[in-house]
Amino acid sequence: MKVLAISGSTRQLSTNTALLRAFQALAPADIELDVFDRIGEFPVFSPDLEGLHTPDSVIRFIEKISVSDGLIISSPEYVRSIPGGLKNAIDWLVSGEAVIGKPIALVHASHRGEDMLAALRTVLSTVSSNFSESIFFRLPVMKQTPDSIRESLMTSANRPAAEKFLKDFAAFCRSQKSEAANAIAI
Ligand SMILES: Cc1cc2nc3c(=O)[nH]c(=O)nc-3n(C[C@H](O)[C@H](O)[C@H](O)COP(=O)(O)O)c2cc1C
Numbered sequence: 119m120k121v122l123a124i125s126g127s128t129r130q131l132s133t134n135t136a137l138l139r140a141f142q143a144l145a146p147a148d149i150e151l152d153v154f155d156r157i158g159e160f161p162v163f164s165p166d167l168e169g170l171h172t173p174d175s176v177i178r179f180i181e182k183i184s185v186s187d188g189l190i191i192s193s194p195e196y197v198r199s200i201p202g203g204l205k206n207a208i209d210w211l212v213s214g215e216a217v218i219g220k221p222i223a224l225v226h227a228s229h230r231g232e233d234m235l236a237a238l239r240t241v242l243s244t245v246s247s248n249f250s251e252s253i254f255f256r257l258p259v260m261k262q263t264p265d266s267i268r269e270s271l272m273t274s275a276n277r278p279a280a281e282k283f284l285k286d287f288a289a290f291c292r293s294q295k296s297e298a299a300n301a302i303a304i
Pocket residue numbers: 127128129131132133134135193194195196197198199227228230231260261
């Protein structure tokens with residue numbers, strides 16, 4: 119199973135990116151978890167740039183989403199909402215088919231950010247019919263280094279919940295895949 123883990127932060131020492139990378143170390147052999155931390159490369163979305171004019175960076179992003187069985191997103195809150203870069207990346211997906219029906223779940227690297235989470239949940243349940251609000255994992259590691267985040271995820275206090283999150287999300291992805299296959303067979 120292929121899972122694309124998208125960071126909503128473009129910061130080099132991002133805690134959200136670090137948390138997604140820490141998940142890579144936990145993922146079982148049957149989950150290939152690819153971390154995407156390059157939303158900062160996309161130009162500001164405009165319908166005028168779609169179709170033949172779609173930038174290569176965006177085309178590659180959409181291809182990664184198309185071949186994935188599910189998306190995990192982890193994002194900071196900026197000014198009580200979704201960071202512009204992440205919203206821009208989502209805007210690039212709206213007129214295509216890659217994200218429709220794609221299983222999506224959130225992880226979160228802060229003890230704060232409820233307004234961003236609420237806004238992101240609204241946006242993701244609009245762009246995909248398979249956004250899961252109930253499959254969610256939070257590790258409050260704001261301002262910590264990538265090394266300490268990895269260590270924190272691996273502790274006996276946090277690892278079981280992180281593994282359960284991955285297991286639940288993988289099961290959700292599989293169930294949506296088999297529902298889609300059954301719908302095609304009918
Ligand atoms: C421009 C800016 C605006 C922010 N606004 C908020 C905010 O409204 N609420 C909040 O809880 N944190 C806010 N923060 C803090 C970030 O959400 C927080 O530091 C987060 O953990 C950064 O994630 P990262 O390490 O993945 O970049 C803001 C940070 C920046 C740079």
